[in-house]
Amino acid sequence: MTAADPLRHLERHYAMIPLTRAMGLRVARFDGAQLVLAAPLAANINDKGCAFGGSLASLMTLAGWGWIELATHARDLAADIYVKDSRIRYLAPVWQDFEAVARPAREESAGEFLATLAGAGKARLSMACDIPLADGTTAATLEAEFVALTRR
Amino acid sequence: MTAADPLRHLERHYAMIPLTRAMGLRVARFDGAQLVLAAPLAANINDKGCAFGGSLASLMTLAGWGWIELATHARDLAADIYVKDSRIRYLAPVWQDFEAVARPAREESAGEFLATLAGAGKARLSMACDIPLADGTTAATLEAEFVALTRR
Numbered sequence: 001m002t003a004a005d006p007l008r009h010l011e012r013h014y015a016m017i018p019l020t021r022a023m024g025l026r027v028a029r030f031d032g033a034q035l036v037l038a039a040p041l042a043a044n045i046n047d048k049g050c051a052f053g054g055s056l057a058s059l060m061t062l063a064g065w066g067w068i069e070l071a072t073h074a075r076d077l078a079a080d081i082y083v084k085d086s087r088i089r090y091l092a093p094v095w096q097d098f099e100a101v102a103r104p105a106r107e108e109s110a111g112e113f114l115a116t117l118a119g120a121g122k123a124r125l126s127m128a129c130d131i132p133l134a135d136g137t138t139a140a141t142l143e144a145e146f147v148a149l150t151r152r
Numbered sequence: 153m154t155a156a157d158p159l160r161h162l163e164r165h166y167a168m169i170p171l172t173r174a175m176g177l178r179v180a181r182f183d184g185a186q187l188v189l190a191a192p193l194a195a196n197i198n199d200k201g202c203a204f205g206g207s208l209a210s211l212m213t214l215a216g217w218g219w220i221e222l223a224t225h226a227r228d229l230a231a232d233i234y235v236k237d238s239r240i241r242y243l244a245p246v247w248q249d250f251e252a253v254a255r256p257a258r259e260e261s262a263g264e265f266l267a268t269l270a271g272a273g274k275a276r277l278s279m280a281c282d283i284p285l286a287d288g289t290t291a292a293t294l295e296a297e298f299v300a301l302t303r304r
Contacts, residue, residue, distance in 0.1 A: 016199035019207055022174035047168035053235050054213055055171055058206030083205050088238045 006030070006073055010066050020062065023055055027066070034103045035067040041097050051094035051139075056131050060142035061086060063102035064127035068146055075114050079148040084124075086144035094131060094139045102129040105143060113148075121150045158182070158225055162218050172214065175207055179218070186255045187219040193249050203246035203291075208283050212294035213238065215254035216279035220298055227266050231300040236276075238296035246283060246291045254281040257295060265300075273302045 007027045014020045014027070024043040028036040037059055044055035065081055072079045104110050105126040117123035124147050131139040159179045166172045166179070176195040180188040189211055196207035217233055224231045256262050257278040268275035276299050283291040 013199055017204050018195060018197065019171070019174060019204055022171060043170060045170065047165055048232065052169050052171055052210075054206065054210030057209050057213070057238075058204075061206055061209070080200065083242055085242070086209075086240045088240070090235055090237070 006070050009073060010069060013069060014062065014066070019058070023058065025059065025062065028099060030067075030070060034101050035063055035070060036099050036101050037063045037066065038097065038099045041095070044098075048093075049095070051098055053090055053140075056090070056094065056098070056100075056140045057086075057088050057142065059098070059100040060088070060102070060129035060131065060140065061144060063100040064129050064142065064144050064146060067102040067104070067127060068125060068148060071110055071114060072117065072148060075118065077114065077117055077148075078151045079117060080151060081146055081148045084145045084147050086142055089141045090139075091141070092133065092137060092139045094133070096134070098131055098139070100129055100131055102127055104128070117148050117150060123148050158222050161225060162221055165221060166214065166218070171210070175210065177211065177214065180251060182219075182222060186253050187215050187222060188251050188253050189215045189218065190249065190251045193246070196250075200245070201247070203250055205242055205292075208242070208246065208250070208252075208292045209238075209240050209294065211250070211252040212240070212254070212281035212283065212292065213296060215252040216281050216294065216296050216298060219254045219256070219279060220277060220300060223262055223266060224269065224300060227270065229266070229269055229300075230303045231269060232303060233298055233300045236297045236299050238294055241293045242291075243293070244285065244289060244291045246285070248286070250283055250291070252281055252283055254279055256280070269300050269302060275300055 028038040046052040180190040198204040281294040
């Protein structure tokens with residue numbers, strides 16, 4: 001399997017959600033630590049001409065979800081992944097195409113999450129996502145708890 | 153002005169956001185205390201066949217925003233309204249068309265919010281939104297803080 005295959009697997013998942021297609025969501029890259037999704041401003045604009053808050057929140061949530069999907073897929077674990085709880089802070093408006101970056105929250109161990117999921121069939125993982133801006137500041141942050149359940 | 157006019161004003165606002173059109177968002181009703189928005193499952197489905205979490209979050213956020221837009225409009229205050237911070241709990245999957253209901257959070261006074269906005273040009277209001285299910289349970293809740301700034 002080439003490095004690109006898991007990202008294509010992820011893109012197929014996203015493409016099953018009509019709203020991600022309407023958002024123009026694209027899987028930008030995954031470096032093993034962080035998953036980056038991208039979306040154009042035009043499809044996600046609000047009535048003020050900047051990015052719609054719902055699009056920022058959705059892209060961050062989808063990035064957190066996708067990171068876990070990639071991690072479980074890499075371990076040959078077939079799991080359904082759900083977001084349980086999230087906290088979003090909107091810090092600055094977004095006036096251009098944007099990206100959402102996802103990684104496990106600082107205190108989390110992905111290895112422990114995967115071991116628990118493989119052993120118990122259920123595990124929780126908190127993800128930290130954000131929308132970085134070109135000037136080095138952050139437009140929005142999301143902390144979310146996800147639950148994964150292995151499929152029988 | 154008839155009772156329907158403010159809701160049409162609100163619908164025009166929502167229609168300026170391409171993603172709300174993709175969601176099939178509809179202003180269902182406003183009884184003076186609660187604003188209700190509706191969306192069909194088909195446009196908001198995820199890869200599991202139930203409603204996409206991003207759509208639930210967006211509809212609740214838009215309902216909270218819309219409640220404040222209606223309240224400021226009714227007081228002839230022209231204001232830009234932004235969501236600052238939100239906390240979302242996903243409690244149960246949604247397998248049918250759904251609604252989001254918005255009202256000020258329990259501890260809030262809308263009258264105080266409007267008086268502060270009129271006097272100081274800026275005010276904050278916390279909103280409580282949810283997605284009710286037909287069986288009387290709740291599929292998701294959102295608590296969000298909004299900021300309104302009067303336009304000069």
